[in-house]
Amino acid sequence: MKKVLQGNEAIARGAWEAGVTVACAYPGTPSSEILAEIAGYKEITAQWSPNEKVAVEVASGAALAGARAMACMKHVGLNVASDPFMTLAYTGIKGGFVIVVADDPNVHSSQNEQDSRNWARFAKVPMLEPGDAQECKDFTKMAFEISEQFDTPVLLKGETRVSHSDSIVELEERMVPPVALGLDRKEATKYVMVPANVRVRRKIIEERMRKLEAYADVFSRNVMEINDPEIGVISSGAAYMYTKEVFPDYSYLKLGMVWPLPKKLLADFFAKVKKVIVVEELDPFLETEIKALGYKIFHGKDLIPNMYELTPEIVAKALLGKKYKEPKIRIKPEDLPRRPPNMCPGCSHRALFYSLKKLGAFVFGDIGCYTLAAAPPLQALHSCVCMGASVGQAYGAGKALGKEGLGKICAVLGDSTFLHGGIAPVMDTVYNKGYATSIILDNRTTGMTGLQEHAGTGYTLSGEPANMVDYEKLVRALGVKRVRKVDPYNVKNTMKTIKEEMETDEASVIITRNGPCMLHRREKRRFENPYFLVSTDTCRGCKVCLELGCPAISWVAAEGATKDGKKRKGTVFINRTLCPGCGLCAQVCKFKSILPGKAGA
Amino acid sequence: MDNKVTNILLSGVGGQGAILASNILAHVFVEAGYDVKKSEVHGMAQRGGDVTTHFRFGRKVYSPLIPYGEVDFLLAFELLEALRYINHCKDSARIVINDQRILPPAVNLGQASYPADIPATFRKYFKENVHVVKGQEIALSLGNAQAANVVLVGAFSTFFPEIKDDMWKGALTDLLPKKIHELNIKAFKEGKKAFKGGS
Numbered sequence: 001m002k003k004v005l006q007g008n009e010a011i012a013r014g015a016w017e018a019g020v021t022v023a024c025a026y027p028g029t030p031s032s033e034i035l036a037e038i039a040g041y042k043e044i045t046a047q048w049s050p051n052e053k054v055a056v057e058v059a060s061g062a063a064l065a066g067a068r069a070m071a072c073m074k075h076v077g078l079n080v081a082s083d084p085f086m087t088l089a090y091t092g093i094k095g096g097f098v099i100v101v102a103d104d105p106n107v108h109s110s111q112n113e114q115d116s117r118n119w120a121r122f123a124k125v126p127m128l129e130p131g132d133a134q135e136c137k138d139f140t141k142m143a144f145e146i147s148e149q150f151d152t153p154v155l156l157k158g159e160t161r162v163s164h165s166d167s168i169v170e171l172e173e174r175m176v177p178p179v180a181l182g183l184d185r186k187e188a189t190k191y192v193m194v195p196a197n198v199r200v201r202r203k204i205i206e207e208r209m210r211k212l213e214a215y216a217d218v219f220s221r222n223v224m225e226i227n228d229p230e231i232g233v234i235s236s237g238a239a240y241m242y243t244k245e246v247f248p249d250y251s252y253l254k255l256g257m258v259w260p261l262p263k264k265l266l267a268d269f270f271a272k273v274k275k276v277i278v279v280e281e282l283d284p285f286l287e288t289e290i291k292a293l294g295y296k297i298f299h300g301k302d303l304i305p306n307m308y309e310l311t312p313e314i315v316a317k318a319l320l321g322k323k324y325k326e327p328k329i330r331i332k333p334e335d336l337p338r339r340p341p342n343m344c345p346g347c348s349h350r351a352l353f354y355s356l357k358k359l360g361a362f363v364f365g366d367i368g369c370y371t372l373a374a375a376p377p378l379q380a381l382h383s384c385v386c387m388g389a390s391v392g393q394a395y396g397a398g399k400a401l402g403k404e405g406l407g408k409i410c411a412v413l414g415d416s417t418f419l420h421g422g423i424a425p426v427m428d429t430v431y432n433k434g435y436a437t438s439i440i441l442d443n444r445t446t447g448m449t450g451l452q453e454h455a456g457t458g459y460t461l462s463g464e465p466a467n468m469v470d471y472e473k474l475v476r477a478l479g480v481k482r483v484r485k486v487d488p489y490n491v492k493n494t495m496k497t498i499k500e501e502m503e504t505d506e507a508s509v510i511i512t513r514n515g516p517c518m519l520h521r522r523e524k525r526r527f528e529n530p531y532f533l534v535s536t537d538t539c540r541g542c543k544v545c546l547e548l549g550c551p552a553i554s555w556v557a558a559e560g561a562t563k564d565g566k567k568r569k570g571t572v573f574i575n576r577t578l579c580p581g582c583g584l585c586a587q588v589c590k591f592k593s594i595l596p597g598k599a600g601a
Numbered sequence: 602m603d604n605k606v607t608n609i610l611l612s613g614v615g616g617q618g619a620i621l622a623s624n625i626l627a628h629v630f631v632e633a634g635y636d637v638k639k640s641e642v643h644g645m646a647q648r649g650g651d652v653t654t655h656f657r658f659g660r661k662v663y664s665p666l667i668p669y670g671e672v673d674f675l676l677a678f679e680l681l682e683a684l685r686y687i688n689h690c691k692d693s694a695r696i697v698i699n700d701q702r703i704l705p706p707a708v709n710l711g712q713a714s715y716p717a718d719i720p721a722t723f724r725k726y727f728k729e730n731v732h733v734v735k736g737q738e739i740a741l742s743l744g745n746a747q748a749a750n751v752v753l754v755g756a757f758s759t760f761f762p763e764i765k766d767d768m769w770k771g772a773l774t775d776l777l778p779k780k781i782h783e784l785n786i787k788a789f790k791e792g793k794k795a796f797k798g799g800s
Contacts, residue, residue, distance in 0.1 A: 004627045004637060132638070132665070165640040165665035166627060238665070245664035312668040327670025330687050330726055337681070337713040339614065339705040341650035377710065546710050551649050554704055555711030570711070 001171045007163040010133040011100060011156070012037035014140025015070050018096070019177040020044055022062035024055035026420065027449035028074030029109040030163040031102035035072055036452070039461050043174065048452055048461045051387070051420040052077035056084045056099060060153070063097035064191065066181040068144050072100040075116050076386065080421070082119070085153065089123045090201040091191050092151035095179045096144030102158030105281050105309035109448075111367065111386060113307065115282035120155050120259035121289075124205050126212050127155040127259045128221075129237040133167040139221065139256060148179060150208055150215070157258070159281070161238045161309065209260060217264040221256025224269055231298070232273030234266075234286060239310050243279045246316040250277075261289055270295055277319065281310050343372050345552040346525065346580035348515025349441060352488040353380040354548055354584065355495045356410070361502060364397070366390040366413035366422075369447045369517075377549045381412070388413065388421020395425065395434035395507075407503040410437040416446040416454045419469065423478070429507040430479035437501040439510045440471055441488075443517040451519060459522075475509045482508035488515050491587050518580065527581040529596035534572050539593040541568035545585040552578035553585060606659035608667040612686050613678030614703045615652050618750030621776065622676065623654040625754055628772035629764055630658040640665035651682055676757050678736070678750065679703050680719040687723065696727055697757050697796070699736040699749060732756065732796055739791050748781075748788035755792020 005013060011034050015023060023046045025035040039046040049055035055071040062069035073081060078101045085099065101119070104110040120127035126146055128139040136158070143154040189197050216222060226232075232251040235243050240254045253269045255262070270276060275298035278287040287300040303318040304310070317324045343350045353373040356363050357380035365371055365381035366389060374381040383393060394411035401409070413422050418440050429436050446452040453459045458468035472483050482501060486494045501508040516523040540562060545553055557570040574585070576597065586594040609626065613619040623639055630637050635658040655667045669689060675696045677683030683698045690696070698720065707713035716722075723731040734756045736749035751773065758769055773785045 002631070004624075004631055004639070161640055161665055165638060167638045167662070167665070168631060168636060241663045241665065246668065311666050312664045313670075316668070327688060328692070331684065331722070333685055333688065336685055336716065337705045337707040339649070339651040339682070341615075342706060344649075543711075549706065549710075551706070551709070554709040557711055 002168055003171055004166050005133045005137070005169045006033060006166045007130070007133050007136045007158060008033035009037045010136035010169050011072075011140050011158070011163075012041070013169065013171065014137035015098075016041045016044060017137070017172050017174050018068055018141045018144045019175050020068045020070055020144070022059055022067050022069040023047075023072070024049045024058045024070075025072040026050070026052045026055055026077060027446055027452045028077050028102075029449055030104060030160045031072050031074045031077075031100060031158060032449045032452065033163075034100060035461065036450075046461055048454055050455055052081040053084060056081040056088070060084060060088050060093070060097055063093045063095045065183055066095045066179050068096040068177045068179075070098045070100065073102070074110065075101055075103045075114050076110060076112065077101070078116060078119055080387070085119070086123050087193050088153050089125050090193055090198060090205060092201075092204075093147055093153060094187075095177060095181075096147040097153045098140065098143045098147060098156055099153060100140075100156045100158055102160075102163045103282070104160050106160070108160055111384065113282065115285060116155070116157055117258055117285045118283065121285075123153075124209055125153050125155060125259075126150070126257060127157055128256055129157040129258045130162055130256070131237045131241050131254075132162065132165065133169050135221070135256070136162065137169050142221070144177070146215075150212055152208060152212075157237070159238060213260045213263060216257050216260055216262035219257050219262065222262050222265055223252075223254045223256070224265065224272075225252045225254070226272055227251050229272060230274050232269055232276050233279055234269070234276060234290065235279040236286070237281070239279050239281045239315075242310055242312045242315045245312045247319070255286070258286065261286070261293075263293065266290065266293065266295070279304055279310070279315060282306060340375060341372060342375075342549060342551055343369060344518040345550055345578045346518045346527070346582040348443060348488045348512060349373060350378070350548055350550065351491065351515075351582070351584045352412075352439070352441060352494065352512060353378050354588070355488070355491055355498060356380045356412075358491075359495060359499055359502070360408075361410050361498075362397070362408055364390040364394040364409070364411045366411075366417050367448075368414040368417055368441070370412060370414060370441055375549075377547045386421070387417050388425060391422050391425035391429065391436060391438045394438065395429040395432075395436035398435050403505070406435065406505060407499070410439060410498065410502055412439045412441055414447065415440060415442040415444065415456045415471070416452075418471070419455055423474070426475055426480065426507070426509065427478040434507055435505045437498065437504075437508045437510060439498070440512065441515070442471065442512050443515055443520070444523050445517050445520055447517045447519070451517065471509075471511050480507050480509050482506060484508070484510045485513050486510055488512045489582055489584060491584070525580070527583065529581040529583060530599045531576050531579040531581045531597040532574055532583060532586055532594050533576070533597045534574055535593045535595055536571050537563040538591050539568070539571040540566055540591050541570045541572070542590065543572070544588050544590060545572055545594065548585060548588065550585060606657050606662055607674070608672050609656040609674045609676060610667060610672045610686055610689055611654040611656060611676045611678070612682040613652050613699075614682060615650055617652070617678040618747065619652050619654055619678055622678075622750045622754050623656050624776055625751075625769070625772045626656050628775060629768050632768055632771070633764055635659060636662045638662040638665045651685070653686070674757070674760060676753060678753060681705065681716060684716055684719050684722065687726070690727070692726070693730070694727060695730045695732075695760055696723055697732045697734060697753060698723070699753050700733050701737045701749070734792065734795050736792070739795060740788055743784060743787055743791065745784055748784055751785045751788040752792035752795070755789035756796035758789070758793060759796045
């Protein structure tokens with residue numbers, strides 16, 4: 001049976017067909033859909049982990065017990081999981097173990113642009129790179145076979161244009177994996193990574209790499225297509241698809257396995273074509289290795305960009321040079337107003353960041369929807385590095401500034417982000433006598449990646465009720481004495497509480513309450529009033545409410561005057577269908593011109 | 602060896618249903634025996650950002666992205682989001698635009714103005730191949746503004762006379778929950794009618 005599937009859906013399908021029974025992940029664009037999709041297959045235990053390191057540990061434990069198991073993450077997630085990952089390359093596996101890592105070239109939704117192929121070389125494990133949904137499914141299944149055949153974790157590389165592209169997939173049945181379940185205490189020397197055992201395994205890794213190199217030469221998805229013998233392209237994944245699109249007549253060596261490289265196949269290809277071009281996204285990974293083998297390449301990163309994503313026209317332009325015909329320019333797109341993402345109308349983050357802006361604090365931010373507070377008009381977030389970094393950075397800044405920094409520094413991070421990487425730095429702030437104020441923006445979900453459950457929501461991935469972390473008890477147990485709760489929609493009280501805590505020379509935590517994500521279905525936020533409207537009798541056109549950046553509020557330019565004769569250049573307008581009635585704008589209006597509307601009116 | 606690939610670009614604002622529309626296209630063209638590829642950027646679309654989907658069909662499709670300047674058909678759910686992709690279109694491109702304005706933040710804040718008469722700009726380059734459809738209005742007259750995307754698909758279907766109405770209907774009933782089948786089939790028909798009524 002044929003079906004159109006997204007790359008991520010196809011990876012999930014491949015895992016199911018391969019007989020996987022345990023799958024773990026922390027959500028991250030563009031990988032999040034894999035686990036959500038796997039949760040639909042009842043034969044697989046699918047779960048959200050608090051972070052990628054835990055996901056890899058849990059899935060590898062399942063593999064050690066003989067199951068086929070998978071952990072999925074975005075590129076930066078593997079940085080978090082790199083500690084278990086690097087040593088699992090030594091222990092090897094028992095049941096097949098695959099880590100899916102999805103890159104984000106051009107940084108559509110990430111904090112950096114890194115090339116995950118480097119992890120494969122670094123850890124000495126094989127990596128497969130699919131280029132469409134059919135390959136996503138096929139390569140997932142093959143990854144489990146390779147994992148078991150060579151006793152190694154296998155990396156499967158996704159990326160935005162593969163993970164989030166749909167194409168036709170041939171569906172197959174689920175298979176029974178060949179490895180029997182069970183733990184064997186006699187295998188301890190393989191799994192206990194103490195120096196004496198490590199030295200034994202270290203040699204096995206090198207032997208395994210030699211075997212994998214030989215396997216790469218016969219791997220059925222390393223494919224040579226000889227067309228024009230003049231020019232041969234070595235490529236993989238999406239980069240192959242773009243190049244094949246614009247130069248269908250060139251010869252190709254398409255690598256389904258990007259590490260290790262097939263040495264004999266490369267020799268064969270160089271013998272069959274006159275000039276070789278390497279087309280790859282991001283780093284000169286293949287190019288460097290191919291050059292190290294002693295080959296001369298005609299073109300590579302001298303023409304193909306080493307940053308952002310490739311597209312068919314970027315490849316065409318790079319390789320054709322002056323012969324590339326530019327498409328017709330009818331308008332200048334840079335002249336058009338942009339449409340950047342924004343916090344939703346009624347979002348509790350907007351309310352909180354308005355308070356922070358008014359307090360003039362330097363806000364150490366983190367990864368989540370609230371990072372959008374860095375954009376105008378709020379511009380109330382001043383740093384963002386990685387999951388959990390806000391707390392450590394805020395407390396570190398306080399260490400540098402001493403008493404001078406009191407009242408000026410705070411950290412913000414979401415509930416899911418706090419559980420991912422924020423607990424240890426809060427503990428450290430108390431232990432090492434820092435004074436950072438950490439604000440946990442509890443919106444009851446993992447918002448940015450599409451509303452995933454986590455250990456603080458009270459539900460599992462499959463929707464079963466579960467334990468719910470009590471943030472207050474947790475941080476008190478870490479030693480935080482000053483724990484406050486605020487309703488972010490009450491600007492006055494929120495500002496007062498944050499100010500007090502920032503000025504106190506002691507670690508403190510503020511937890512927002514009453515602020516579930518506006519897109520949350522289960523915990524839908526209901527406000528007292530259904531919407532607000534603007535009184536054109538009194539609106540002075542001061543634009544203070546526009547500083548909130550709420551999508552429901554717009555400016556209507558029209559010279560005129562208020563009812564009592566005060567001149568104005570225009571008024572604001574509230575779009576009723578967008579306004580959920582949070583009332584934040586009414587609180588900031590100095591002229592009491594924003595009034596509650598009545599239901600049905 | 603003829604391998605003509607047809608390129609359809611769908612553009613709009615998060616929440617307008619462009620992704621469902623592209624799923625309908627995929628359903629229909631797969632059933633018609635073509636290879637298809639479809640690509641979109643997820644992640645922040647729900648936050649009011651712009652959304653584009655590249656949809657391609659042919660005997661064999663390689664790239665999931667449409668090469669710049671190679672769009673055969675533009676299906677735009679919002680006026681400004683149509684204009685943003687005018688350079689992506691071939692001279693021979695055929696265009697359906699939903700007659701709806703959704704103001705971007707800079708316009709809301711009074712810092713930029715919404716471009717004037719977008720359909721006229723398109724007609725300057727694409728003449729009679731530009732079709733403006735009042736998707737919002739038609740969907741509202743059927744009782745649900747959310748069906749505007751299917752009204753647009755109905756209008757768009759006119760470009761592909763070889764695809765029979767039953768196939769479009771099949772896609773709608775396969776992809777949508779049962780309780781909204783009737784509404785969407787009506788929306789599809791009305792869209793088709795509106796297109797035939799001229800631009």
